[in-house]
Amino acid sequence: MPVLSMDYLLPTLIVLFWTISIAHGHKQKSCSSEKRCKCIQLADETWKAVCSGLALYQFPTFQEDVSEINLNNNSIRHWNATRQFPFYLRELSMQKNTLFFYGISDLSFIKDLVNLRVLDVSDNVDYERDMGYPAKDFRLLKDLTALYIDGLRLGNFNANEWNLTSLTNLTIVDHCFFVRLDEGFFSGLQNLEYLLINGCPLLKTIDEGVFSWLPFLHTLDLSFNEHLKFAPFKNVSLDLQSTKIQILKAKKVHCTFGIGNLLRRDHIINFQNTSITELDLSSNRIEMMEKDVPKYLPSNLTILNVSDNQFTWGLYMLSYTFLRNLRIADVSLQYSYSFKNINEMGCENSLDCGDTTSESLLFSEDASNHHQASLSRKINISVYVPCKLEKIFFHSSKFYFNIGEVHVRHNHIKEYHVKNNFFYSLIGPMYGMEYAEYVDFSRNFVKNISKSFFDTFPNLTYLDLSKNLLGNCLNENVQYDHFKSLQKLVEIRLSSNEISTLPSKLLSNAVSLEILDLSYNLISNFTFTLSVKSPLKILDLSNNRLREMSRENINSLEDKHRRFNLTLDLSGNLLDCTCDTIPFIHWIRDSEINFQNKNSYQCKMSHNRKRTFSELTSILNELGNECSSNAASMTIGITMTVMAVIIVGITTLLYRFRWTIRYFFYLTKWEFQEIISPKEQKRQKDFEYSAFVTYSENDSNFAEIEMVHHLEEEGTLKICLPNRDFSPNVRTYGSITRAIHNSKKIICIVTEAFLEDRWCMYQLQMAEEDRVHREDSDCIVFIFFSPPSEEDMRGVDRSLFLVSLIEQRSYALFPKIEAERALFWQKLVDVLK
Ligand SMILES: *[C@@H]1O[C@H](CO)[C@@H](O)[C@H](O)[C@H]1NC(C)=O
Numbered sequence: 099m100p101v102l103s104m105d106y107l108l109p110t111l112i113v114l115f116w117t118i119s120i121a122h123g124h125k126q127k128s129c130s131s132e133k134r135c136k137c138i139q140l141a142d143e144t145w146k147a148v149c150s151g152l153a154l155y156q157f158p159t160f161q162e163d164v165s166e167i168n169l170n171n172n173s174i175r176h177w178n179a180t181r182q183f184p185f186y187l188r189e190l191s192m193q194k195n196t197l198f199f200y201g202i203s204d205l206s207f208i209k210d211l212v213n214l215r216v217l218d219v220s221d222n223v224d225y226e227r228d229m230g231y232p233a234k235d236f237r238l239l240k241d242l243t244a245l246y247i248d249g250l251r252l253g254n255f256n257a258n259e260w261n262l263t264s265l266t267n268l269t270i271v272d273h274c275f276f277v278r279l280d281e282g283f284f285s286g287l288q289n290l291e292y293l294l295i296n297g298c299p300l301l302k303t304i305d306e307g308v309f310s311w312l313p314f315l316h317t318l319d320l321s322f323n324e325h326l327k328f329a330p331f332k333n334v335s336l337d338l339q340s341t342k343i344q345i346l347k348a349k350k351v352h353c354t355f356g357i358g359n360l361l362r363r364d365h366i367i368n369f370q371n372t373s374i375t376e377l378d379l380s381s382n383r384i385e386m387m388e389k390d391v392p393k394y395l396p397s398n399l400t401i402l403n404v405s406d407n408q409f410t411w412g413l414y415m416l417s418y419t420f421l422r423n424l425r426i427a428d429v430s431l432q433y434s435y436s437f438k439n440i441n442e443m444g445c446e447n448s449l450d451c452g453d454t455t456s457e458s459l460l461f462s463e464d465a466s467n468h469h470q471a472s473l474s475r476k477i478n479i480s481v482y483v484p485c486k487l488e489k490i491f492f493h494s495s496k497f498y499f500n501i502g503e504v505h506v507r508h509n510h511i512k513e514y515h516v517k518n519n520f521f522y523s524l525i526g527p528m529y530g531m532e533y534a535e536y537v538d539f540s541r542n543f544v545k546n547i548s549k550s551f552f553d554t555f556p557n558l559t560y561l562d563l564s565k566n567l568l569g570n571c572l573n574e575n576v577q578y579d580h581f582k583s584l585q586k587l588v589e590i591r592l593s594s595n596e597i598s599t600l601p602s603k604l605l606s607n608a609v610s611l612e613i614l615d616l617s618y619n620l621i622s623n624f625t626f627t628l629s630v631k632s633p634l635k636i637l638d639l640s641n642n643r644l645r646e647m648s649r650e651n652i653n654s655l656e657d658k659h660r661r662f663n664l665t666l667d668l669s670g671n672l673l674d675c676t677c678d679t680i681p682f683i684h685w686i687r688d689s690e691i692n693f694q695n696k697n698s699y700q701c702k703m704s705h706n707r708k709r710t711f712s713e714l715t716s717i718l719n720e721l722g723n724e725c726s727s728n729a730a731s732m733t734i735g736i737t738m739t740v741m742a743v744i745i746v747g748i749t750t751l752l753y754r755f756r757w758t759i760r761y762f763f764y765l766t767k768w769e770f771q772e773i774i775s776p777k778e779q780k781r782q783k784d785f786e787y788s789a790f791v792t793y794s795e796n797d798s799n800f801a802e803i804e805m806v807h808h809l810e811e812e813g814t815l816k817i818c819l820p821n822r823d824f825s826p827n828v829r830t831y832g833s834i835t836r837a838i839h840n841s842k843k844i845i846c847i848v849t850e851a852f853l854e855d856r857w858c859m860y861q862l863q864m865a866e867e868d869r870v871h872r873e874d875s876d877c878i879v880f881i882f883f884s885p886p887s888e889e890d891m892r893g894v895d896r897s898l899f900l901v902s903l904i905e906q907r908s909y910a911l912f913p914k915i916e917a918e919r920a921l922f923w924q925k926l927v928d929v930l931k
């Protein structure tokens with residue numbers, strides 16, 4: 099036997115050794131004197147040496163067939179930099195070394211690399227010092243096309259010293275100490291096409307003529323020079339007329355904090371004769387533009403990005419229909435809450451496309467009265483947009499209104515990115531949506547969609563309604579299909595919507611639907627409502643409250659899978675593993691459907707034991723044993739179940755109506771006492787108090803001093819402040835209910851602290867309950883110190899309740915400006931009288 103095994107072993111060993119040595123040799127192909135460098139073969143049989151992060155102080159030597167060298171992130175200083183480079187070197191990257199050191203910039207090691215195309219010596223200046231560029235070292239680099247370098251304070255590319263005729267790309271990012279770009283700054287780089295100068299905090303001046311030396315300039319990126327501001331763009335725009343400029347970026351050329359900016363006519367007047375097609379002015383704190391600024395935007399502009407500014411009228415921007423060629427507009431992330439001053443922004447636009455007349459009644463908001471903003475207003479608006487516009491972005495801009503009748507005139511818009519605003523209610527009709535294919539309405543607190551809203555979107559293929567509050571309007575009581583007209587819809591996202599039951603006809607007409615996302619809802623009984631025809635490929639039911647699935651649903655899903663290869667996600671549901679659901683569990687185990695994350699599914703067995711589907715076989719075995727012996731205890735089980743159901747039912751009812759019950763309990767208790775010892779004033783229908791004020795402890799100064807002064811002392815009203823008027827031992831639920839019932843209005847001072855305070859929320863709940871039983875449905879008055887922001891509304895419990903409350907009612911903003919407060923108090927008194 100030993101002989102035999104030796105016979106086998108020896109050749110095996112030899113083969114093994116041979117394999118190892120080959121692999122080893124291949125990997126260790128050395129192209130450099132530094133063994134730690136990685137050598138990678140390139141398509142043309144030459145080698146790329148990667149020696150980054152090796153803490154090298156000196157250049158290693160390289161073999162002659164190396165054409166690209168990466169020495170990033172070492173400690174090489176210029177005086178150790180003697181030439182050791184292969185003659186045919188095309189790319190040399192030396193980011194993050196210390197080449198510009200102690201005021202000396204010496205790149206003599208590159209001076210005879212005549213084949214060099216790309217040189218990256220950026221991030222090499224140790225600290226700011228007066229240095230210029232070693233232009234003489236570049237004299238022979240006739241093929242250099244791309245250069246990445248730091249912005250040395252005394253550096254320039256003047257034709258007196260420079261003549262890099264092949265250079266097309268120059269990139270200077272961060273580590274930039276330029277102060278001024280003077281007239282001949284780039285004159286030695288006549289063929290430059292892409293110029294990027296970002297992150298120069300000292301740059302303040304750009305002289306006239308700088309860019310007129312660059313006739314082939316295609317892209318100019320001056321972003322992130324935070325002290326540049328808009329003024330130099332007058333000079334820039336003048337120069338750009340004599341170039342081939344296509345893309346101009348001026349993102350964040352203002353520092354982060356400061357008052358809003360004004361974009362003036364003379365900053366950009368010369369842009370109109372340039373060939374710019376893409377303009378980026380995002381993140382510049384622009385608050386206003388001079389009236390006719392948009393008219394001077396380049397006529398061939400196709401992409402405009404003014405996101406992250408402070409326009410109080412971002413959307414309005416789009417009504418500049420004379421931007422004939424505009425295809426993509428980004429006006430998102432505007433900081434505005436409302437549309438004041440809109441009338442001043444100049445509405446008389448000449449409309450060049452189509453035969454429309456100029457009537458920009460975008461928001462007929464009464465600007466003078468912005469303390470009171472009703473959120474329930476339906477607005478009938480006409481919007482004029484540039485006629486070739488295809489995509490618009492106005493997400494996260496704090497627009498809040500209910501979408502009523504809207505006419506979007508003469509448009510070709512395909513994509514609407516409008517997530518993260520406050521479109522509480524989609525009523526419609528929205529006309530002009532024939533071209534809409536992609537609509538993102540997510541995170542908008544949408545609570546209500548009218549039956550016919552989507553009827554005007556015949557060509558929609560993608561609809562995102564996730565993170566809204568659609569559980570209110572998508573439930574089993576709804577007998578029609580909100581999406582019945584969307585026959586071309588391919589993908590719909592309805593996740594995180596508090597949906598608990600599905601309408602019986604949901605998406606039954608969506609014959610093109612491939613992806614349905616219902617994750618993160620509260621669905622416990624999924625019913626398959628889709629058309630037989632719809633080629634469903636992905637159904638996401640994860641993170642719901644599903645416990646099992648009916649036979650019919652399983653059949654429908656299997657049918658879809660047979661025909662269209664279905665992927666189904668049931669993770670995050672606590673399924674049932676009981677005797678009754680054995681067929682369902684078997685189905686999950688055996689079905690060919692592609693279950694996403696199948697092993698992570700969890701189920702609950704008897705005695706609340708949680709199990710994971712990674713042990714599915716043992717679960718099924720246990721169930722098998724349990725259930726065969728179970729028949730006897732069936733009767734007891736049924737009895738118990740019936741009782742449990744009854745108890746749960748009653749509890750649910752009590753819980754569901756807890757506020758109503760509490761309300762009537764305290765009210766009845768009190769009225770009962772009234773009958774025993776009737777009081778005078780109850781018989782007259784008068785209210786005891788003009789207002790009941792609910793506020794958190796933090797705001798007691800405001801309520802108990804300021805409000806008392808203005809309402810009681812000056813306004814001669816009688817108001818009820820629970821903390822003042824009830825001594826703590828009388829401040830019971832009953833007395834609050836009674837006081838609320840006896841007050842004409844209920845004033846809520848809503849602040850962060852109010853929302854956190856359970857006692858305040860209790861009072862608000864009671865007030866709401868009382869309101870339901872009164873005729874005056876407008877009896878709750880909300881006072882805010884700042885407009886309700888999205889952050890305030892965060893936290894689902896609060897938002898659901900508060901949004902629904904505030905949504906239907908007016909609220910008042912307490913003016914920040916002292917002088918406006920008198921009017922505020924006067925109005926409040928009028929309301930309470
Ligand atoms: C630079 O190299 C050092 C090792 O010399 C390494 O620790 C570091 O993460 C590298 N830094 C970067 C930015 O790659």
Ligand SMILES: *[C@@H]1O[C@H](CO)[C@@H](O)[C@H](O)[C@H]1NC(C)=O
Nearest residue numbers: 154155156175176177178179
């Ligand atoms: C090169 O760097 C080493 C440190 O690794 C130093 O000892 C040597 O003096 C340097 N060479 C020259 C020419 O300065």
Ligand SMILES: *[C@@H]1O[C@H](CO)[C@@H](O)[C@H](O)[C@H]1NC(C)=O
Nearest residue numbers: 240257258260261262263264
């Ligand atoms: C710059 O170099 C080109 C050829 O590469 C040459 O024709 C031209 O005369 C040079 N210009 C100057 C000012 O030296």
Ligand SMILES: *[C@@H]1O[C@H](CO)[C@@H](O)[C@H](O)[C@H]1NC(C)=O
Nearest residue numbers: 215216243244266267292317
């Ligand atoms: C120059 O920049 C443009 C735009 O960024 C890029 O497409 C091109 O590849 C660059 N050319 C070189 C040689 O790096």
Ligand SMILES: *[C@@H]1O[C@H](CO)[C@@H](O)[C@H](O)[C@H]1NC(C)=O
Nearest residue numbers: 302303304305306329330333
């Ligand atoms: C515009 O250019 C002129 C001279 O060409 C210069 O004096 C002026 O400072 C420049 N303006 C700005 C704002 O850079």
Ligand SMILES: *[C@@H]1O[C@H](CO)[C@@H](O)[C@H](O)[C@H]1NC(C)=O
Nearest residue numbers: 339366367368369370371372
């Ligand atoms: C732009 O060009 C037109 C004609 O091509 C000319 O009339 C107009 O003055 C130019 N505008 C500017 C600001 O140079």
Ligand SMILES: *[C@@H]1O[C@H](CO)[C@@H](O)[C@H](O)[C@H]1NC(C)=O
Nearest residue numbers: 370371372373374396397398
């Ligand atoms: C605008 O585009 C058209 C067509 O591409 C072109 O003929 C025209 O010269 C461009 N206008 C400017 C100012 O570059």
Ligand SMILES: *[C@@H]1O[C@H](CO)[C@@H](O)[C@H](O)[C@H]1NC(C)=O
Nearest residue numbers: 349380403405406426428491
């Ligand atoms: C506009 O600029 C912002 C911020 O710089 C950026 O996030 C966004 O993607 C840009 N929009 C478009 C449409 O390119």
Ligand SMILES: *[C@@H]1O[C@H](CO)[C@@H](O)[C@H](O)[C@H]1NC(C)=O
Nearest residue numbers: 459477478479480503504505
């Ligand atoms: C809304 O405005 C359009 C014209 O802009 C008008 O035709 C329509 O009748 C208006 N609808 C309502 C309900 O006011």
Ligand SMILES: *[C@@H]1O[C@H](CO)[C@@H](O)[C@H](O)[C@H]1NC(C)=O
Nearest residue numbers: 531532533534555556557558
């Ligand atoms: C949109 O749909 C309508 C009718 O369904 C059709 O006539 C029209 O051509 C479509 N428009 C686009 C831009 O796809």
Ligand SMILES: *[C@@H]1O[C@H](CO)[C@@H](O)[C@H](O)[C@H]1NC(C)=O
Nearest residue numbers: 574600602622623624625648
């Ligand atoms: C689930 O919904 C269907 C259809 O709405 C209904 O017939 C069935 O009784 C429901 N099942 C449960 C357990 O509620």
Ligand SMILES: *[C@@H]1O[C@H](CO)[C@@H](O)[C@H](O)[C@H]1NC(C)=O
Nearest residue numbers: 635636662663664665691692
């Ligand atoms: C079905 O879809 C899954 C996931 O998309 C994919 O991995 C699989 O290859 C598809 N099967 C067939 C038969 O097309």
